[in-house]
Amino acid sequence: MTMTKFEHGGQLEKVAKQYNIPAHAWLDLSTGISPFSYPIPNIPIQFWQQLPIAQDGLIAAAKQYYQANFCLPCSGSQQIIELIPSLWLNQMRSLSHDISASDLTVYLPSVGYKEHQGAWQLAGFQLKFYDQNLPNELMPNSVVVVINPNNPSGQLRKANDLTQLQANVNQQQGLLIVDEAFMDVIQPSESIVSQLTENTLVLRSFGKFFGLAGIRIGFICTSEKWHNLINQVTGPWRVNGPALYIAEQALKDKLWHQTQISKLTQQQQALSQLLTEFGFGRQISCPLFIRVETSQAKHLYHALCRLAVYVRLTDEQDALRFGIPNHEQLAQLKKALVQLSKDKSLGDLA
Ligand SMILES: Cc1ncc(COP(=O)(O)O)c(C=O)c1O
Known part of the structure; x- marks a missing residue:
């Protein structure tokens, strides 16, 4: 018996191919990995x-x-x-x-x-x-x-x-x-x-x-x-x-931990606010991602992909998981949500 292959976020190449949009053009918020990385130190030989x-x-x-x-x-x-x-x-x-x-x-x-x-x-x-x-x-x-x-x-x-x-x-x-x-x-x-x-x-x-x-x-x-x-x-x-x-x-590096926590908290709040602005009401926040529950999850997932925004559609297909964006990524997401809100076929996003 082999281990079942489960769906995970972070499959950008595969998704980019599916939607025929080059990988570099995507906003990838599909994982719960912080967008701010610990700086790689010089590693002794x-x-x-x-x-x-x-x-x-x-x-x-x-x-x-x-x-x-x-x-x-x-x-x-x-x-x-x-x-x-x-x-x-x-x-x-x-x-x-x-x-x-x-x-x-x-x-x-x-x-x-x-x-x-x-x-x-x-x-x-x-x-x-x-x-x-x-x-x-x-x-x-x-x-x-x-x-x-x-x-x-x-x-x-x-x-x-x-x-x-x-x-x-x-x-x-x-x-x-x-x-x-x-x-x-x-x-x-x-x-x-x-x-x-x-x-x-x-x-x-x-x-x-x-x-x-x-x-x-x-x-x-x-x-x-x-x-x-x-x-x-x-x-x-x-x-x-x-x-x-x-x-x-x-x-x-305790100082970095503190800074990282406040950066993540700030970006998470900004993401939550943005999602609320665009009608995503049912949110559950975790410091490294926000879960948005919506009856339209599958539909929204595909609509976002068509706009080159990759988030995680849950296995149950009842929610979307947004990873925490940095400043530029948040601005990119906002642009996509403006586009998305013009799509009348989606109706109420919640
Ligand atoms: C809840 C949970 N546990 C464990 C892991 C495995 O992570 P890692 O092997 O990088 O520590 C993941 C990865 O996404 C996860 O979401």
Whole structure:
């Protein structure tokens, strides 16, 4: 069996071909990656030459930034998403030899980054989906995946609800995975990292907030047990040297974090205002994107594409997700929305 290929934002070349508009002419707001990137420092030659080992300085910076006791760099949180099902199955098998993945239940958000679903499905686990409310009655040894804040729904769970869920999962001797890919702009108190128990894993994406998704680095915050296990199975050269170097500088740069948060917040508010002006009333804001719910989502997606504006149409086709634009991109979007509002066939945009 192979992993299902899910739709994601960031497929500009493909979309540009579909609409026969050259890629350079597009406004791409299809991802939740910050348009403001951490400036790439001069990378000392040894980070290119030598085999990459995460130095103490990076680990200390990551622990401080994420407020974690144990923190491991990985090649983007996606690497860990793909790895966890086999680790959990092995762990269960060490307790009971004849257990198989289909005996174990995984609770997933019905709306959310689909790669979680793909990884558990591929490994043969039984999937159950939850909506607004976190799952309550859990099967023994089950796994619960929470994306907080959720992409693309934008829903932010209260820290208190998550610690309750954590206690419930622990009671069932299960595993809790909290994907905090979009947490950086939100108050640190909303993160569950500082309250982890043994079987809770928190995934932190580096690429989104720091605007450097291409360097492929992320972090996993865990208990000592999971830290050692993941460290063992992922081998010595998980992340390339230049990415390790850049991440260390970026995680330590508190002044840049502050500036980045205020720039993103400002641009997010400006985007929200612009969308409201053009009649997109039902918005859910997450610091790195805005979700706009509209019965016309599919129609609007195509209309925007025809104007060379690429946003993300949700898998459910009930909403559009706009990434945060910089100043020029916001002006470009405004022009397109003026054009769009002249299209009478679209009627009411909400
Ligand atoms: C919710 C969520 N988690 C994890 C990821 C994976 O990101 P990365 O591997 O760059 O850390 C994404 C990517 O879009 C995401 O949206």
